[in-house]
Amino acid sequence: MKIPKTSKLTNIFGLGLRSPHYSYLELQPATSAGWFEVISENYFQTRGRPRQILETLRADYPISCHGVSLSIASYEDFDWAYLHDLKKFYNEIEPFIVSDHLCFTGLQNNNTHNLLPVAYTQENLNHLSERIDKVQNFLGRTLAFENLSAYFNYQASTMTEWDFIAELTKKTDCNLLLDLNNIFVNSYNHQFDSDDFLNAIPFERVKELHLAGFRERDGFYFDTHSNPLYPELVELYKKVLKIKKNIPTLYEWDEDIPSFEILENQIKTLMNL
């Protein structure tokens, strides 16, 4: 089936398509969003309301397809049924960016629905490189991989996260989705300087940014996507703007989701930086 589509990116700031906003977006209002991001897996089976709204939006906005279940860092075989669904979905939607996370999410028949980090070692670098090549060849697309919020590091790691990511981009032709909130949360919880992270990243490979609000609990930061942007995040974003401008940037809000208008106001704030 042919879906009407636009490839015109009216501005670099995008918003996630989330169910509390369906009723509003069904009215096809003019919005401040330049594009929308969808969670790919949520659309594989549905032919109901979520899919209809996505197809309606696709006529007016470019779409980014973001995944949460690729489990690229798994040591089990790929879930090929999943990959076939993903490829079909990409072909139908024709997204301008496709992405997932640098993590594993579980075992076959036991998806934790969590994004788990791997040790930053040469062995894992080789393993991930092979898997990325394999999946990109199958999908016929270059994926952007997102850095995680990780609540532990491995003793076995022989390199930093940022060096691992930089090395990965040398060994493969994958792109990066840089989540600034994750960098900030990790830098606080694991006590490193976020500048070290930014300085190591090959920005020519960064095709998308994520910004979100975190939550503090018992002296730790948690990547909850549940608050407005903190000033520290805005500062980090300004640093990125000095390195590279015009990177498509998603403003994420996934818990206690507010009205669409509040999200648009956050975008307008970012536009004025």
Next chain:
Amino acid sequence: MDQKTFNQKIVNLIRTPNSVDQVEIVSQFRLGSKLSPHNALGVYQEDYQARLTEALKNTYRAIHFIIGDDDFFHLASDYIKIYSSNFSNLDNYGNHLSFFLTTHPLSDEYIILPELANFEWLYREVFHLKQDEGLDGEALKNLLTIDQAFVKMVNSTRVLNYNYMISDLFNLKDKTHSDEEAQLDFDKPQHLLMSKNGTQVKTYILTINQWIIIQKFVTGCNIQDIFNTTLTAITPDEIQSLFQILGGERLLLQY
């Protein structure tokens, strides 16, 4: 420990916490973070429970409404212990809840739970289906004049039969009057037709005679057989209102 072994152990530990494996896994964590290794693992264990519980809550909103937060949390926790998620989309989690509830102690207290869970899962299923368009009222009327006209229900429908008034129980979550639950006499059988209506799901309450007729349409039949073979007790009003639904919502296809 190699990464493959670590992956297997931590995933099992997230799902089923146990102190022996926990010591082994956290010994792999680097010290120096603000979170202690045990707290760090706890983040993933809590998150796993929370995400799966939330997925169940989103699908089983009426059950959550009727049994309340505490009992729902315990039910979800019991279910999560038995069933892991093998879905890439978390929203698909919870497909066995109706079966699970048939032997769960909560169903001794709330006997309607297995049937209500069945209804809520099917509601979710129909919600995600594409709406099929069958014959309109006029086309149906014309078919009634033909000798051999075979019809069946469109795919985006479910015909249901319950021992309790499940549709009314399902709707309680959307009512504003807190005393309606107490007033509802739910201990009566209910025959239902569930169908797509635009992007929403609509439920019709049927009489037993209407339900018997509709069952024939599910498998497909000659429309004339409805009148020739069944139900001397069915009234003209029952037939008329049934065909109003079938024609108005375009729920029958000719094949």
